Amino acid sequence: MATQLKALDHSAMQTSRAVRMGVLLAAFVVNAPWLVAITGVLMLAGTARGRGDFGFIYRALRRAGWISPDLIPDNPEPHRFAMGIGVVFLAGSTLAFLAGLPILGWVLTWVIIGLTALNLFGGFCVGCAVYYWMNRVGLRGFVKAPPPGVIPGQRPSRPD
Known part of the structure; x- marks a missing residue:
C-alpha cells in the first residue's frame, strides 16, 4: 500500500528528544x-495533539535563530x-514512585532514557519500528x- 508522507520537522523532534533525555x-x-x-504529562499532551512534548523549547530556539527546520518526508x-x-512507561514510573517503589520507578524511567538516546544519537526509533511491524x-x-x-x-534520509 502506498503511503502518503508528510514533511516532518526532524529538528523539532530531535530537540524534544534532547530536552526529554536531559x-x-x-x-x-x-x-x-x-x-x-x-x-510524562507533557508527552501525553504532545501525543494527544500530535506535537512534540517540548515543542515550546524548539520554537524559542528557532525564533532565536539557534536551530533551523529539517523537513523530511x-x-x-x-x-x-x-x-x-513513552507515556505508558513514565505513567508506570510515576505510579511506582507513588507506591513507594523507587527502584522500579527509576528502571522504567531509564528505559525511556535509553530508548530516547538510541533515537537521538543512533537514529533508530524502537516505537516506530514496533508500529511498522504491527502494520x-x-x-x-x-x-x-x-x-x-x-x-x-x-x-529517513533527506531528499536530494
Whole structure:
C-alpha cells in the first residue's frame, strides 16, 4: 500500500528528544520523581495533539535563530505511537514512585532514557519500528508503511 508522507520537522523532534533525555537524567541525578511525572504529562499532551512534548523549547530556539527546520518526508503516526509508549512507561514510573517503589520507578524511567538516546544519537526509533511491524502483520489501525527504502524505525534520509 502506498503511503502518503508528510514533511516532518526532524529538528523539532530531535530537540524534544534532547530536552526529554536531559530532564529525565536531571530527575535521576537530583532524585526528583516529580520531573518524571511532568515529563510524562507533557508527552501525553504532545501525543494527544500530535506535537512534540517540548515543542515550546524548539520554537524559542528557532525564533532565536539557534536551530533551523529539517523537513523530511515521513509518517507522523509511528512517532506519535512511540511517544504513547513513552507515556505508558513514565505513567508506570510515576505510579511506582507513588507506591513507594523507587527502584522500579527509576528502571522504567531509564528505559525511556535509553530508548530516547538510541533515537537521538543512533537514529533508530524502537516505537516506530514496533508500529511498522504491527502494520506489516496487518493489525487494525496501523495503516502506515515505512517510507520507501527505509528500514522500519530508521530515520529517513533527506531528499536530494
